[in-house]
Amino acid sequence: MKKLPLSKQLIFVGIVFGVAMLTSFVLAFFAAAAAGRSGQPLPSPIIGLSLGVVAGAIYLGLAGNRRVALASGDARQAALAPVVDGSARLIVFRRGFVGKLAGVDVYLDGEVRTQLKSPRFAALTVTPGVHALETRMHNKPSASLTVEAIANATTIIEVEVAMKQATPVQRPDEAGLRAVLAGTPMVVA
Numbered sequence: 001m002k003k004l005p006l007s008k009q010l011i012f013v014g015i016v017f018g019v020a021m022l023t024s025f026v027l028a029f030f031a032a033a034a035a036g037r038s039g040q041p042l043p044s045p046i047i048g049l050s051l052g053v054v055a056g057a058i059y060l061g062l063a064g065n066r067r068v069a070l071a072s073g074d075a076r077q078a079a080l081a082p083v084v085d086g087s088a089r090l091i092v093f094r095r096g097f098v099g100k101l102a103g104v105d106v107y108l109d110g111e112v113r114t115q116l117k118s119p120r121f122a123a124l125t126v127t128p129g130v131h132a133l134e135t136r137m138h139n140k141p142s143a144s145l146t147v148e149a150i151a152n153a154t155t156i157i158e159v160e161v162a163m164k165q166a167t168p169v170q171r172p173d174e175a176g177l178r179a180v181l182a183g184t185p186m187v188v189a
């Protein structure tokens with residue numbers, strides 16, 4: 001995994017200690033107010049530190065995300081329509097719950113084209129021929145998928161996400177899948 005820049009490392013440390021201190025203070029305040037002078041021990045600061053580490057881990061999981069604009073409904077309908085201009089279209093989509101908020105970068109022929117969260121899809125217009133598609137999640141590259149793009153045809157690729165790994169898999173172009181995609185937000189690629 002690529003090393004985080006210093007600014008994101010400092011934000012991570014700030015989140016961990018900020019949440020730890022705030023949680024410990026609140027727990028100690030309520031415990032002291034409830035116990036009065038009964039001599040009950042105060043809650044352990046480890047509870048606050050644990051919550052701080054969890055909040056920091058969530059931040060690190062989402063630190064690689066970037067803003068990606070959503071396409072309009074008309075653009076989504078045009079992307080799902082048949083191709084008739086001699087070019088080829090790749091529809092790359094992501095669905096599922098695992099890592100839903102973490103962005104997956106989509107590379108086509110070595111160049112990053114877009115980033116997908118779940119559920120989202122992108123329509124990439126390409127020249128007919130063989131193309132290499134790769135995904136990266138937390139800068140960890142997947143195996144490259146060789147895609148044969150045919151003129152006036154659409155090839156559909158699903159990004160399957162497991163724990164810290166995203167894998168592109170080619171799917172058959174069928175009406176049921178297109179119906180699902182018609183209701184899925186599309187990102188601008």
